[in-house]
Amino acid sequence: MIAQLVTSFIASAAFGVIFNAPRRSLPQCGLVGMVSWAVYILLNGSYSTVLATFAATFVVGATSIVFARLYKTPVIIFSVSGMIPLVPGGMAYDAMRHFVENDYNVAMQLAAQAFFISGAIAIGLVLAEVLNQMLRKVGSRI
Amino acid sequence: MEDKLDHLTYETIEICLLAGKIMLQSGAETSRVEDTMTRMASSLGIPRSHSYVTPTGIIFSTDGAEPAKLIRITERTTDLSKVAEVNNVSRALTSGAITMPEARLRLREIEQDKHTYPIWFQIVAAAIASGCFLIMFRGGWYDFIPAVLCGGLGLASVIYFHRIVAVKFFAEFSASFLLGLLAFIFVKIGIGYEVDKIIIGSVMPLVPGLLITNAVRDLMSGHLVSGISKGAEAFLTAFAIGTGIALVFILF
Numbered sequence: 001m002i003a004q005l006v007t008s009f010i011a012s013a014a015f016g017v018i019f020n021a022p023r024r025s026l027p028q029c030g031l032v033g034m035v036s037w038a039v040y041i042l043l044n045g046s047y048s049t050v051l052a053t054f055a056a057t058f059v060v061g062a063t064s065i066v067f068a069r070l071y072k073t074p075v076i077i078f079s080v081s082g083m084i085p086l087v088p089g090g091m092a093y094d095a096m097r098h099f100v101e102n103d104y105n106v107a108m109q110l111a112a113q114a115f116f117i118s119g120a121i122a123i124g125l126v127l128a129e130v131l132n133q134m135l136r137k138v139g140s141r142i
Numbered sequence: 143m144e145d146k147l148d149h150l151t152y153e154t155i156e157i158c159l160l161a162g163k164i165m166l167q168s169g170a171e172t173s174r175v176e177d178t179m180t181r182m183a184s185s186l187g188i189p190r191s192h193s194y195v196t197p198t199g200i201i202f203s204t205d206g207a208e209p210a211k212l213i214r215i216t217e218r219t220t221d222l223s224k225v226a227e228v229n230n231v232s233r234a235l236t237s238g239a240i241t242m243p244e245a246r247l248r249l250r251e252i253e254q255d256k257h258t259y260p261i262w263f264q265i266v267a268a269a270i271a272s273g274c275f276l277i278m279f280r281g282g283w284y285d286f287i288p289a290v291l292c293g294g295l296g297l298a299s300v301i302y303f304h305r306i307v308a309v310k311f312f313a314e315f316s317a318s319f320l321l322g323l324l325a326f327i328f329v330k331i332g333i334g335y336e337v338d339k340i341i342i343g344s345v346m347p348l349v350p351g352l353l354i355t356n357a358v359r360d361l362m363s364g365h366l367v368s369g370i371s372k373g374a375e376a377f378l379t380a381f382a383i384g385t386g387i388a389l390v391f392i393l394f
Binding site: 003004007008010011014015016017018019020021022023025037072073074076077079080083084085087089090092093094096097099100101118119121122125126 | 169170171174220221222223224225226229230233257258259263264267268270271273274275277278279297338341342345346347349351352354355358359362380383384385387388391392
């Protein structure tokens with residue numbers, strides 16, 4: 001578990017470097033990635049992968065919005081590096097490999113699952129943003 | 143007097159387009175680009191402006207008699223620090239902290255800016271990230287070093303091939319082919335053990351994660367043209383990586 005947390009922190013921060021995130025926001029990028037990965041592995045055992053991914057990206061979205069306000073930087077800097085570990089790259093690769101080996105049944109299953117996981121990532125991020133906007137609107141009205 | 147006014151509007155349009163161009167080239171979301179351009183224009187005295195932003199071009203027009211202007215975007219990379227810097231300039235401009243000539247100067251500087259990190263550092267980061275992904279995807283520590291080497295080679299060859307061939311698809315295809323080949327060799331000579339895990343870990347820096355999420359977010363916020371074209375670009379990238387790796391398996 002500790003190895004998982006440490007590696008997810010380093011991987012997300014390293015992705016910040018690849019995406020040229022500003023130097024001072026790299027630790028926060030790592031933190032967002034670590035939190036999301038922790039949520040993901042905690043939920044993945046007892047719930048489906050799609051649900052775990054959705055919950056983890058929602059956490060990514062929420063923490064990114066908080067960080068963006070705190071450090072006055074665009075949300076996208078934190079959310080991108082935070083959600084990278086959740087992208088179903090491995091599954092997409094597995095699906096591709098089964099396609100190549102003419103095992104279309106397994107390949108289609110994996111591809112469908114990868115598609116749903118990408119959908120869950122997008123919905124999680126958008127939901128966090130929409131909730132943020134709603135809170136802001138309600139807050140400004142009062 | 144009339145002439146001077148026209149000149150001012152012209153300058154404003156130029157600045158807005160420059161800001162939009164930098165942001166779009168650096169991988170910002172469509173709605174952020176449109177929002178920034180409209181805000182800058184209204185703070186510079188053009189309250190009603192219209193922008194049409196797609197991944198390959200921006201059309202910007204004011205409500206007056208000036209003709210609409212178009213800017214073509216051919217090169218798109220991911221450079222989040224430029225997005226953040228343009229954001230700062232736009233904030234400073236709308237709050238009145240800097241004037242128009244200052245804003246233009248700063249935008250020009252941002253446009254000319256080189257990457258924040260040197261390329262070797264990015265490759266090292268990709269290599270380390272690949273090793274970490276291997277551990278996160280339940281690979282064993284015995285495969286850590288092979289994944290680090292494969293991941294580094296992957297990003298390095300994408301950058302290298304992209305310099306010699308302008309076709310992005312081909313660069314990604316050959317890079318992932320080399321990456322898969324190296325992983326295969328490692329397992330063959332006994333340095334690595336699980337070829338699947340090594341490839342999954344080291345391919346992560348190439349996967350178009352940012353593009354996919356940006357595409358879906360664009361679609362959900364109603365930017366249908368941008369969303370679909372970004373989705374197509376992401377699919378093409380994923381396809382290139384997949385076929386590159388698949389070729390290794392077909393050959394061996």
